[in-house]
Amino acid sequence: MKFIEFDHTKCDECFKCLRECPTKAIAFTNHSRHIIDDLCIKCGKCQMHCATGALKIQLDLKSVQTAIYKGKRVVASLAPSFPGAFKLSHPGQMVTALKRLGFLKVEETARGAEIVSLAYEAYIESGFSDNIITSCCPSSNYLIEHYYQDAIKSVIPIVSPMISHGFDIKKRFGEDTYVVFIGPCLAKKAEAVDIFGSIDAVITFKELSQWLEVEKLVLDHLEPSQFDTPVTQRGRAYPLGGSLWRTDLETRINPNYKYIHVDGIEDCKSFLEAVSKKEIKGYCAELNICSSSCINGPDMPCDAPNLYKRMSLMNTHINQIERTGHIDPPVVTNEQMVRSFIPKNTGFPPINDHQISEILIQMEKYSETDQLNCGACGYSSCYEKAIAISRGHSDINMCLDSLRKKAESLQSIIFDNSPNAICILDGEFRIQEVNPSFNRLLNASKIKLKHWPIAALIEDSIFEETQVAINGHIGKKIYLESIERTFYANVVNIQNGKFYVGIFTDITEYENSREEFERVKSETLITCQQVIDKQMRIAQEIASLLGETTAETKVGLNKLKKLVLTNGGE
Numbered sequence: 001m002k003f004i005e006f007d008h009t010k011c012d013e014c015f016k017c018l019r020e021c022p023t024k025a026i027a028f029t030n031h032s033r034h035i036i037d038d039l040c041i042k043c044g045k046c047q048m049h050c051a052t053g054a055l056k057i058q059l060d061l062k063s064v065q066t067a068i069y070k071g072k073r074v075v076a077s078l079a080p081s082f083p084g085a086f087k088l089s090h091p092g093q094m095v096t097a098l099k100r101l102g103f104l105k106v107e108e109t110a111r112g113a114e115i116v117s118l119a120y121e122a123y124i125e126s127g128f129s130d131n132i133i134t135s136c137c138p139s140s141n142y143l144i145e146h147y148y149q150d151a152i153k154s155v156i157p158i159v160s161p162m163i164s165h166g167f168d169i170k171k172r173f174g175e176d177t178y179v180v181f182i183g184p185c186l187a188k189k190a191e192a193v194d195i196f197g198s199i200d201a202v203i204t205f206k207e208l209s210q211w212l213e214v215e216k217l218v219l220d221h222l223e224p225s226q227f228d229t230p231v232t233q234r235g236r237a238y239p240l241g242g243s244l245w246r247t248d249l250e251t252r253i254n255p256n257y258k259y260i261h262v263d264g265i266e267d268c269k270s271f272l273e274a275v276s277k278k279e280i281k282g283y284c285a286e287l288n289i290c291s292s293s294c295i296n297g298p299d300m301p302c303d304a305p306n307l308y309k310r311m312s313l314m315n316t317h318i319n320q321i322e323r324t325g326h327i328d329p330p331v332v333t334n335e336q337m338v339r340s341f342i343p344k345n346t347g348f349p350p351i352n353d354h355q356i357s358e359i360l361i362q363m364e365k366y367s368e369t370d371q372l373n374c375g376a377c378g379y380s381s382c383y384e385k386a387i388a389i390s391r392g393h394s395d396i397n398m399c400l401d402s403l404r405k406k407a408e409s410l411q412s413i414i415f416d417n418s419p420n421a422i423c424i425l426d427g428e429f430r431i432q433e434v435n436p437s438f439n440r441l442l443n444a445s446k447i448k449l450k451h452w453p454i455a456a457l458i459e460d461s462i463f464e465e466t467q468v469a470i471n472g473h474i475g476k477k478i479y480l481e482s483i484e485r486t487f488y489a490n491v492v493n494i495q496n497g498k499f500y501v502g503i504f505t506d507i508t509e510y511e512n513s514r515e516e517f518e519r520v521k522s523e524t525l526i527t528c529q530q531v532i533d534k535q536m537r538i539a540q541e542i543a544s545l546l547g548e549t550t551a552e553t554k555v556g557l558n559k560l561k562k563l564v565l566t567n568g569g570e
Ligand code: SF4
Pocket: 004, 017, 020, 021, 022, 023, 024, 025, 026, 035, 036, 039, 040, 041, 042, 043, 044, 045, 046, 047
């Protein structure tokens, strides 16, 4: 399964995901919509902002439940930001809940963070690079590998706290232990797949809260339990960012570096740009793609408290252990702790300014003033969109400005060329706009109509009637005596009487021919009646003549019969 699946059927093409995506790693063309793996840094922002659920991040919950059901040794590595994310009166209630769900052991990833801190200290001590960058945030690692390859040599080649903890758990409980990381981070799902052999599944805090709900486990009602291994304050403080450099948390620092915490995608980009271009020197930076670090990770439960409340709850959790505390000695091997960062070519051929200009012309952006850079398409500038078009990630016609212009020009074609008279009035029935047919049909071409009361031209009260019409529309025949013409008028009340649109179809010729037809019809009827009457009279005359001759014939024949009978008797 891909990191993010795009369900086309649910996408409404609002482009919000693309607007939020820091690397524009989503293709929207007429033929396809998909995440561009070569550009994606797995930050999950697109999925967070999709209102229709069209973007789905891989879910491991079923695999975790199956592992528990099958009786595997399932151990949780719980991100130390959890006390800020869930409603708890004691952090130990989460340990109880996870054990009820079937986890054999529950440990804080803070142990992994402490192991990583120890490894970092050695690297920083060695001063291996002009600038030094931490490697805890998988999204910032992906950003460097894809976009700031000159900065790779500055990244400490050490795995993240999650990965080191996963290896450490497997070393302690057996290599076949099923290790589940639980935290607010979506990028960790990708990291767990990329660095093989440490973490078997990643579920987010939001997924965990849904699981607890299904199991009807109310955290606040549970008795607290102890975590299965001790951790340090420094390890617990990782999700707040900057904890690496806090000397009050027992960190040894190399005085040759200036220690900073860089959080949020834009700050990360600008820091990495400065490092890549060798514009800065002597910085040791902890990088986090999420602003305010992992305590503000993307997949918190829906009812999680706000950021500052989360920070406050986390600080309480950190201070519940001794500042000078220690972890049990790590068992993870040096080989497992080391990782490499590989330049990942985006694979797109370079594009020159001439090619961009040609695409901009096809987009009907002929000059700089045509380039609105409105961002509605998802790209921050028309130039950036032109690059995406050149790579086949976007289509020319997906530009709101040009679609609007096209729609407007189609509207004006209809308005200007309609054979019907069209007028638009304001709420006081004053003319705002008329089309050429209105001028022609109402003989108004010589008058400057703007702001005229419509009553000066149309004597009928149809506009006033529309003001109170139930469905805001009236259609009826009207006769304008002043110009001796008949119209079929349709008037529509728009926005509760803010505007009125009148469309008048000239039916004078039709009405005239209809009257003529009525006249001919009635004349024809009269003529028909006269013919019928005449025919009836003739029929009656014929009938009476026939009656007379029949009687005479009858008399004659009777006489003849009598004569024959008389002669026969003699
Ligand atoms: S995960 Fe982040 S980088 Fe990848 S497509 Fe979504 S928003 Fe863009």
